[in-house]
Amino acid sequence: MIDLPVLRLDPDLPLPAYAKDGDAGVDLVAREGVTLAPGGGRAIVPTGIAIALPEGYAGFVQPRSGLAFKHGVTVLNTPGLVDSGYRGELKVCMVNLDPTVPFEIVRGERIAQLVVQAVGNVNFVEVDVLDETVRGDSGFGSSGR
Numbered sequence: 001m002i003d004l005p006v007l008r009l010d011p012d013l014p015l016p017a018y019a020k021d022g023d024a025g026v027d028l029v030a031r032e033g034v035t036l037a038p039g040g041g042r043a044i045v046p047t048g049i050a051i052a053l054p055e056g057y058a059g060f061v062q063p064r065s066g067l068a069f070k071h072g073v074t075v076l077n078t079p080g081l082v083d084s085g086y087r088g089e090l091k092v093c094m095v096n097l098d099p100t101v102p103f104e105i106v107r108g109e110r111i112a113q114l115v116v117q118a119v120g121n122v123n124f125v126e127v128d129v130l131d132e133t134v135r136g137d138s139g140f141g142s143s144g145r
Helices: 065-071
Strands: 006-008 026-029 034-036 041-051 057-063 073-075 080-082 089-096 103-105 110-118
Touching: 026 041, 034 041, 034 089, 041 103, 041 110, 057 065, 057 073, 057 089, 065 073, 080 089, 089 110
Parallel strands: none
Antiparallel strands: 006 041, 026 110, 034 103, 041 089, 057 080, 057 110, 073 089
């Protein structure tokens, strides 16, 4: 468990919190209401918070399964990456995939989840050949339907 500094940009909105013990993500809420048009309507929705992730950590903004299943509303660039050096307001790129029904996001509504994870940096070392594995270069669809 790490302490994560959070700046509340809207005093009327709750700080992120885990809904249940053992949850991996905290809910992010909408600071503003917006209507997403059907058939791909998009909006950047502010959350009312900024965070200071320590070096070696990243935040991943992910959809809420209920919004996706029930309404076809999801996070467009999932997962949205929050780097440790970013200090601005967290915003969520939302999209409505329902072909006919608009979706209204209400101020204070839970719109996405934030998962904070430790991440490692790598040093890229150019080589002439990569080591062999059982999978090799088998990619998309190689393990079945």
